[in-house]
Amino acid sequence: MKDLNIISDQTATMPDQPYQARHFIDGKIIDSADGRTSDRISPSHGVLASQAALGTAKETEAAISAARRAFDDGRWSQLSGKDRATVLNKVADLIEANEERLAVLETLESGKPISQSRGECGGAADLWRYAASLARTSHGESHNALGNDILGVVVKEPIGVVSIITPWNFPFWILSQKLPFALAAGCTCVVKPSEVTPSTTAMLAEMLVEAGLPAGVCNIVLGYGDPVGSLMTSHADVDMVSFTGSTAVGKAITKTSGDTLKKVALELGGKNPQVIFPDANLEDAADAVTFGVYFNVGQCCNSSSRIIVHEDIADDFVARVVELSRKVAFGNPMHTDTQVGAIVTADHREKIDNYVATAKDAGAEVCLGGGPLSVPGLGDQFYQPTVVCGVTPDMAIAREEVFGPVLSVLTFRTLDEAISLANDAEYGLSAGIWSENVHTCLEFGRRVQAGTVWTNTWMDGFPEMTFGGVKQSGQGREIGSYGYDEFLEVKSLVMRIGRTREPWVRDS
Numbered sequence: 001m002k003d004l005n006i007i008s009d010q011t012a013t014m015p016d017q018p019y020q021a022r023h024f025i026d027g028k029i030i031d032s033a034d035g036r037t038s039d040r041i042s043p044s045h046g047v048l049a050s051q052a053a054l055g056t057a058k059e060t061e062a063a064i065s066a067a068r069r070a071f072d073d074g075r076w077s078q079l080s081g082k083d084r085a086t087v088l089n090k091v092a093d094l095i096e097a098n099e100e101r102l103a104v105l106e107t108l109e110s111g112k113p114i115s116q117s118r119g120e121c122g123g124a125a126d127l128w129r130y131a132a133s134l135a136r137t138s139h140g141e142s143h144n145a146l147g148n149d150i151l152g153v154v155v156k157e158p159i160g161v162v163s164i165i166t167p168w169n170f171p172f173w174i175l176s177q178k179l180p181f182a183l184a185a186g187c188t189c190v191v192k193p194s195e196v197t198p199s200t201t202a203m204l205a206e207m208l209v210e211a212g213l214p215a216g217v218c219n220i221v222l223g224y225g226d227p228v229g230s231l232m233t234s235h236a237d238v239d240m241v242s243f244t245g246s247t248a249v250g251k252a253i254t255k256t257s258g259d260t261l262k263k264v265a266l267e268l269g270g271k272n273p274q275v276i277f278p279d280a281n282l283e284d285a286a287d288a289v290t291f292g293v294y295f296n297v298g299q300c301c302n303s304s305s306r307i308i309v310h311e312d313i314a315d316d317f318v319a320r321v322v323e324l325s326r327k328v329a330f331g332n333p334m335h336t337d338t339q340v341g342a343i344v345t346a347d348h349r350e351k352i353d354n355y356v357a358t359a360k361d362a363g364a365e366v367c368l369g370g371g372p373l374s375v376p377g378l379g380d381q382f383y384q385p386t387v388v389c390g391v392t393p394d395m396a397i398a399r400e401e402v403f404g405p406v407l408s409v410l411t412f413r414t415l416d417e418a419i420s421l422a423n424d425a426e427y428g429l430s431a432g433i434w435s436e437n438v439h440t441c442l443e444f445g446r447r448v449q450a451g452t453v454w455t456n457t458w459m460d461g462f463p464e465m466t467f468g469g470v471k472q473s474g475q476g477r478e479i480g481s482y483g484y485d486e487f488l489e490v491k492s493l494v495m496r497i498g499r500t501r502e503p504w505v506r507d508s
Contacts, residue, residue, distance in 0.1 A: 024205035027215025055223030070216030111342030130463035131180035158186030160239030265476030270429030280434035352404035
């Protein structure tokens with residue numbers, strides 16, 4: 001630990017008092033009827049970061065009813081794309097104006113570095129603006145070759161009421177991958193953020209009101225999965241569920257939603273490989289691997305938590321990554337220079353440590369780290385940058401989502417072997433390849449089972465490029481035009497021109 005770059009002081013300004021997060025139902029910001037609240041203690045600073053209203057079935061029912069009324073009376077769904085886009089663009093402006101306020105609360109609640117919270121919260125405005133552009137440019141298609149007396153038109157219509165359930169690791173960004181696209185399509189929504197990180201979602205309510213979103217179009221209920229989330233996924237007045245979180249919960253939502261045949265879009269876990277060939281730019285690759293495993297404290301569905309390195313360069317490449325890992329700034333997330341902050345909960349930190357200990361017992365070698373990390377003045381809810389070598393494909397650390405700053409190293413000899421190892425997982429969210437040979441990159445890209453494949457880069461993302469997984473990483477897509485289409489139903493209009501139809505029943 002003495003060789004690590006640990007930051008204990010801070011540069012960002014702490015709030016004077018905990019944020020009071022409340023529900024947003026039918027255009028009003030309210031407390032729970034029974035007055036109950038839940039406290040969020042900052043994982044990095046140990047202070048009370050927020051107090052949130054704790055929702056019950058009563059608040060959830062009210063939110064769903066408000067969304068149903070708002071959709072059915074057309075106050076939003078029947079507006080022009082231009083009018084919906086105007087509101088979404090105003091929200092984007094307000095997000096940018098409130099970037100620092102959002103980022104500070106997100107850092108205190110989640111433990112992620114303030115620089116990453118600023119990028120996430122401020123950068124989310126671009127998602128809102130792109131969704132606004134889709135509201136104005138979305139269109140169906142016409143069929144003018146069905147015969148002189150027939151015109152066919154395919155139109156896209158909003159699916160209806162959408163339940164949106166978001167996780168704690170990127171609370172504002174993932175909300176912005178879903179909500180503006182649903183609103184752009186003309187849907188109405190009920191949103192439940194994680195009870196661990198409720199504040200930035202609750203803060204958005206003020207911006208929606210200021211931007212002119214009609215009452216009932218977006219409703220926010222704070223609280224736990226039971227009863228809030230379970231009712232949002234089972235209620236007959238909900239037409240679609242969009243969920244990001246664990247694969248286990250995603251499977252449960254699919255079963256529950258099946259009773260009413262709701263549409264379900266899921267963005268779930270990942271065990272994302274980066275494959276490094278000897279002809280790669282190893283300096284760039286090592287930097288990207290280091291970024292990929294430690295970004296957001298490794299608590300990221302897109303984390304590059306396993307690398308598959310060619311045997312000829314494995315020792316050298318791992319040494320590069322270890323050396324870079326020692327330079328990564330760990331510590332106080334309220335300091336601008338910090339790159340890796342706190343683990344979200346003590347239980348999760350223990351889970352991460354168990355994965356490392358189990359791998360070590362199975363014969364793997366911990367080349368760096370492998371235990372909790374204490375930061376002066378902030379305690380030990382941190383975890384050391386960890387690199388585990390000698391990992392075999394059967395180990396849990398090679399197959400399961402650790403969700404922490406832990407890198408597993410496997411090796412390969414041939415392209416076929418690399419692809420086999422990359423695909424040897426229940427997940428299929430993202431994958432990456434590093435090689436200067438375009439043929440190698442293209443073959444890998446076509447054969448690897450993943451929703452996103454990065455070539456000589458990692459985690460570059462754009463609102464235009466859709467996102468989602470295969471296998472047990474989920475179903476459906478987010479962002480991009482494909483993500484927008486998730487919130488639309490397709491309707492065919494077949495129109496006969498003139499009285500040309502031959503009668504089926506004839507006079508005898």
